[in-house]
Amino acid sequence: MSLETSRKIFIVGDYDLAATLNSGQAFRWVEEGDGWSAVVDNRWVFVKQIGKGIEARVAEPVSDWRWLEEYLQVGVDIKAVTDSFPDDEPMREAVRACRGLRLLLQDPWECLASFILSSNKQITQIRQMVALICERFGEPVVSGESRGQGCPRSAFAFPSAARLAETSEEALRECRLGYRAPYLLKSARMVAEGEVELDRMREMGCGEAREELLKLPGVGRKIADCALLFAGGHQEAFPIDVWILKALKELYFARKRKVTPKRLQEFSMTYFGPHGGYAQQYLFHYMRKQAGRA
DNA sequence: GTCCAGGACCTAG
DNA sequence: CTAGGTCATGGA
Numbered sequence: 001m002s003l004e005t006s007r008k009i010f011i012v013g014d015y016d017l018a019a020t021l022n023s024g025q026a027f028r029w030v031e032e033g034d035g036w037s038a039v040v041d042n043r044w045v046f047v048k049q050i051g052k053g054i055e056a057r058v059a060e061p062v063s064d065w066r067w068l069e070e071y072l073q074v075g076v077d078i079k080a081v082t083d084s085f086p087d088d089e090p091m092r093e094a095v096r097a098c099r100g101l102r103l104l105l106q107d108p109w110e111c112l113a114s115f116i117l118s119s120n121k122q123i124t125q126i127r128q129m130v131a132l133i134c135e136r137f138g139e140p141v142v143s144g145e146s147r148g149q150g151c152p153r154s155a156f157a158f159p160s161a162a163r164l165a166e167t168s169e170e171a172l173r174e175c176r177l178g179y180r181a182p183y184l185l186k187s188a189r190m191v192a193e194g195e196v197e198l199d200r201m202r203e204m205g206c207g208e209a210r211e212e213l214l215k216l217p218g219v220g221r222k223i224a225d226c227a228l229l230f231a232g233g234h235q236e237a238f239p240i241d242v243w244i245l246k247a248l249k250e251l252y253f254a255r256k257r258k259v260t261p262k263r264l265q266e267f268s269m270t271y272f273g274p275h276g277g278y279a280q281q282y283l284f285h286y287m288r289k290q291a292g293r294a
Numbered sequence: 295g296t297c298c299a300g301g302a303c304c305t306a307g
Numbered sequence: 308c309t310a311g312g313t314c315a316t317g318g319a
Binding site for chain 2: 120122240
């Protein structure tokens with residue numbers, strides 16, 4: 001019998017929680033005072049940075065914290081990862097600006113569904129859409145007994161594919177999804193029916209898993225690569241969005257007049273090494289930080 | 295009022 | 308394979 005606790009400390013260096021939780025890879029984290037809260041693996045959790053690492057609290061005591069350890073990827077040797085990046089000026093700058101930034105390992109469906117909503121939307125708006133579908137269709141995860149003690153009045157899990165599959169396009173449009181509503185609904189149905197097995201994504205090779213994801217409506221190369229990278233553990237996946245496109249053009253192809261998308265895709269897959277997706281996240285956050293200062 | 299957002303999809307060249 | 312238009316909504 002293992003002891004149940006509602007508090008846990010992860011000893012870890014080089015971990016910047018704020019950068020990690022606010023770098024556009026997950027959309028449920030809300031800043032609360034000196035930390036952040038969200039629902040992970042159907043549990044409400046609050047995390048904050050402390051001297052030696054990360055302190056976590058949950059609403060309902062647990063005996064096993066591996067779910068959070070895996071999600072936060074505290075066991076990853078981040079120095080080994082950043083050392084694998086190409087030794088050029090842009091990457092050195094990005095690493096300097098984003099020290100402690102980590103990739104999370106998220107739930108496949110929540111991650112994929114969130115990124116289906118992400119197309120042509122700002123991160124703040126993606127957060128709003130995700131929050132709405134959780135409030136309206138997600139299971140409540142905070143029981144009556146645990147309310148009050150630093151926990152929220154209510155918190156909701158991200159709705160399963162099966163749950164969303166039984167909603168309607170109209171109900172989803174009322175969550176402000178716009179033209180993304182039918183994409184999410186159809187993808188939810190296909191996942192719920194097992195047409196695409198998201199849970200096998202981590203066992204499959206990156207390319208094979210990508211082909212599966214591309215079968216889903218509303219999922220193109222970029223969104224597929226986000227799911228592969230943020231939930232599939234495939235760190236060679238390299239999502240190219242408008243920010244990364246700008247970064248690649250300005251930092252690596254400034255001399256070229258015209259660069260085709262295909263050329264950029266090839267470059268991104270070969271140049272940045274075995275943890276290319278990680279490098280991509282550093283470039284992404286680096287570009288956004290710079291823009292925020294201007 | 296204008297521009298654009300962690301794009302996908304459809305059509306025409 | 309590339310270029311351009313469209314999609315729904317709302318920050319900036």
